[in-house]
Amino acid sequence: MVAVTQTGQEECAGLCSAGPSRECRCPQQQRGPADREPDPHPEEEHMKADAEALFCAGSRGMVSPKPTPRCSLQDLPPELLVEIFASVPGTDLPSLAQVCTKFRCLLSHDSIWRRRCWEEYSLGENLQNLKVMGVSYREVYAKLLHPYRHILGLWQPQVGPFGGLLNVVVDGLCIIGWRYLPPHYPHVNDPMQRKPLFRIHLTEKKSAVVECMYGHRGPHSGHIQMLKDKFSTQCNQKDHHSISDGMQEEFGEWLGEEWERPLEDISQEHWEQFILMKCIYNQYDNCLTYHRIYLPPSHPDDFIRPGLFKGTYNVNGIEIVMLSFHGKYARATKITGDPNIPAGQQTIEINLMHRIQLPVVQNLINFKELSRIVLEVHEQVSLEQQQEDRTGDSEGHSWQSPAQPNVGPPTEVREPWAAARQEQPVQFVLPLGVRSWDQENPRTCRMCFYGVGHFALYGFFNPQHIPGVFILFDEDHFGFIWLELTCFVLYSRVQATFQNAEAPSPQAFEEMLKNIQSLTSGS
Structure with missing residues (x-):
């Protein structure tokens, strides 16, 4: 060789x-x-x-490069490591602390946890407030924010047919569950009332405690149990949530504070609500379960931005509904309800394929003329539904059918909606003989659609869908006329801002609607 x-x-x-x-x-x-x-x-x-x-890998006679010196993460300057760690999700930081003593020492820097508290939970408290309480951002994150992260968001209590609205948010160095109540009847345009239901905060011993903020003689010691997409609350002092003999006056004073009115100004109607409240809390023993809800997703072609609205419902007062779009239909689902139509059920459905041209004001005053127009469309829709049933093409029509993903309105109705936005508002008057519980109805409207309204007797007995007309007034107001009931309901947008309430996907929103409807479908 x-x-x-x-x-x-x-x-x-x-x-x-x-x-x-x-x-x-x-x-x-x-x-x-x-x-x-x-x-x-x-x-x-x-x-x-x-x-x-x-x-080449350097084996089996194949060539490989000369080894080059590598820089370990541990060799980086401490200030650079702190900056890197601050951008890592807080749930991953404990794993980093187990790598070496240097990492564990660096992770004690509160600037890292301060950034995690801000980016993940929007907690922007200053250091002085924490020093006064004697806690660090790391303790706030590890003992308060992270353990209770699953209850942040928008919720509906399971209280028979009545429902409700709760937003759990990070508020300062606490987590607070805010109840949102409709304004006093019949002022549908007034803002929502906001009351604290419970509070979670750190004690001097740096442990998280739950306090019930509802009921008289509060706050009280409470408890929260968290499950997937639902949680339950319980007050440890149940006697402060019920009315015992001899406590009516004290309980009435607390009720006046809840309604933000002097005791002598509480009407007989409000006292009836007070008795109803007693029955509710005696029935559920102040152990309430909450189911997660989401705000509806929006689409650029929606003729009105979906969301929460307040509506006048006669003796049942003002209730909250959620307007959402589902292909050929728009639906209003009750977030708060009553024994007739419980929370979680749809109250109206709007057929976006059948726009109605209202008659001139002189003819609109005549209720018979409006009825004639709507009933003609109702008959046409019934014939179309029969045809769809024969061909098997009735997707998304039935009230009980699975809601379709919000992918925007069908192509054939997008152009009319776009054109309608450019139209001048037309004058609107309520037909004679139609009842309205709002004293100041809008004077102009932009467009109208055929729809059906949900009607049932007390106890959600014998529910029916009766024809009516949906009236869009502006971006923040719409109404619905129930023909057979000769009544009109005005809806006004809820202007409150809710945190952690967006649906992760249209499919998640549709699943949520089906879930809350199923909770009261057997009522």
């Missing part, structure tokens, strides 16, 4: 990571200097050797 020069051995060892004692198949080892022919393309050969060095 021809001997390999020392230079050839060095080159071979550098590419193949094999010393003189290992077999090498490089050309330099198999041919001596005298046997080599001049290389006409030395640069190409050099590039080829570099490529082999990059892509």
